[in-house]
Amino acid sequence: MTTQGTRLPAGVVMIEDSECPPATLGLWKHYGRKGPAYGIGAGYTVSLSELPADGGSMTKNVSSWVNKTQSDAKLVSSKGTRILKAGESMEEPADHNDTVERVEWV
Template identity: 70%
Template sequence: MTTQHTQLPPGVVEITGSECPPGTLGMWRDYRRQGPAYGVGAGYDVDLSRLPVGSSSMARNVSSWVNMTQSDAKLISRTKTRVLRAGESMEEPSQENDTVERIEWVM
């Protein structure tokens, strides 16, 4: 289930639960698709500091990913960029956990 949050950047929806909507890159704060979550539509570059989580944001707080789009997503941190391919999911390895600050797309 998704909800539209009025202050979110374009292309972003809030996700309730562990299911990622089709055509969306889902991200969860916690491992195993738990905790607060958002979905980003393909082609929308997003600064994760604009996605609120309590008194913080999703920047440097994402542990679980699902890419339900037809495009590869670039997961950008301060020190590196990784690619999550279309159709793939990932639990962050411990050395990369909570490092992603921005999403961009390989189009």
């Protein structure tokens, strides 16, 4: 799948506001699951710099998460690594908003 002429990394699809397919980690640029959004399949390590958004990228630009996989996701940033457990969702707290640079898996 492509967006803005850019090929997306393996395991990544574009998704809509508030929608996240099963077995996918959903991430949205804005709070409330709005704005440019992508789904990452469990097990795929992805640098958010590879995901286009509003003329830039999703690196340091994600505010909402939903983990519909059966695996824990590692949200890696310069502030450290946090875990989003399987089946959980999160609106980024103010001190971590727009900090995640890469997604890995536990």
